[in-house]
Amino acid sequence: MSDHQHEHTAEGDPCAADSGAERYWTVDEHLADILGTVGPLPPLDLQLLEAQGCLTVERITAGVDLPPFDNSSMDGYAVRIADIEGATEEYPSVLTVVGDIAAGAADLPVVGPGQCARIMTGAPLPPGAEAVVPVEWTDGGSGGKDAAVGMAPHSSSPEGAGGEVRVFQPAENGAFVRRRGDDITAGQVVLPEGTLLGPAQIGLLAAIGQDSVRVRPRPRVVVLSTGSELVQPGTAVGPGQISDSNSFALTAAARDAGAIAYRVGGVPDDAARLREVVEDQLIRADLVVTSGGVSVGAYDVVKEALAPEGGEQPPLGAISFRKLRMQPGKPQGFGLLDGTVPLFALPGNPVSAYLSFELFVRPAIRAMLGAEEVHRPVVRAVLSQGLRSPSGRRQFARARYVAGGPGEPGSVAPVGGAGSHLVGPLAQANSVIVVPEDTTSVEAGEQVEVVLLEAADRPI
């Protein structure tokens, strides 16, 4: 066995120390419990920019035509086509300019035979006009024979809105005119139910005059970490202390999943204090995530606070603490606070906490958002180095995945060892290799299942 393979054995891993008597849940049973408990949040009307990244809950119908009126797609002259038939550079049509129409103009001149109106892009086509000729096809009203390259600004040259203009080319009926309703007609369904609102969809809603939209809102996720050893990053780390990294990683992961996430810094190992904090946070939480304090240690306060045994206080909710057939992430707590707010009590080891979030909390957040696909993408890839795995556990080994060429599987290499404290390699990983419960080793060259943690597409 190579040194590298040795690193990936479960030897020395605390998760290997099972008592045997207790019932273990499978990963799939735990996930089924979660997805059977958590559902989409009730819809809300949100301001357009608040709704970015959310899914619509009803189809959106336009109440207006777009464009709302016939208008010019060019800066030029609004003309009657009979007046410019056969026009050439040598024999231009000479038209009388009866007015100047800016975008937003409401009072429009009538264009009669032999007449035209100077018109800007987006300005309404005046009555009588049938087409627009771009200013480049004219002398721009200069009286000269040469084509104009542009128009003098109205403020410095108001005379351009009068006098005469020479047109050097004919145009077809409707040339450079954007017709009312050629984009969208009133009554048309512009976004089906379940549309993900990105920039273009938000722009469309604004274009049809909507300032709010009915969506599944982003869940508000409160992340708290427990442990008296924790200090906040930026403050001095004393003997036996460590920086609280879980609350940062999990808050970032919650945002990445599409939630509005609130990070609550470390709560000391004091069950009464933790109960208070959780109760306070319930005001703003659609989902609560804690890390630490769920194994069998004397200071594992999350269990004590949330599922007190024989205590005086009633439990805050029905939180079940269980062991899973997985590594990392063996101890897990899940249930509803107050009968409504899901709480995930994740293990404290940083790798366990983060991977538990990706595998269990992220799907719950996405289910609350109303997403159809709640899981990270899974692919098959060729393992580039042998890997050992504990028996009876589904192992999630941190890895780097490289996509293959067209029609080819990608390749995947484990990074770091199996220790749940290894945050360095975790930051290099873009995926996890899934080794099934009954597999204790996989050889280089074999295909494995890989969960991609960095999807190419966005959260929902």
Ligand SMILES: Nc1nc2c(c(=O)[nH]1)N[C@H]1C(S)=C(S)[C@@H](COP(=O)(O)OP(=O)(O)OC[C@H]3O[C@@H](n4cnc5c(N)ncnc54)[C@H](O)[C@@H]3O)O[C@H]1N2
């Ligand atoms: N006798 C046993 N001991 C342990 C078992 C077991 O079955 N029997 N399970 C081990 C496994 S597996 C895990 S995972 C951990 C879970 O422990 P807890 O959830 O109770 O977490 P803590 O004890 O509070 O902390 C574990 C570890 O993680 C560090 N930690 C905690 N919070 C943070 C944070 N916010 N940021 C960074 N690091 C954090 C903490 O300092 C500990 O080193 O239990 C094993 N033990």
Ligand code: MOO
């Ligand atoms: O099972 Mo624990 O690996 O360190 O979460």
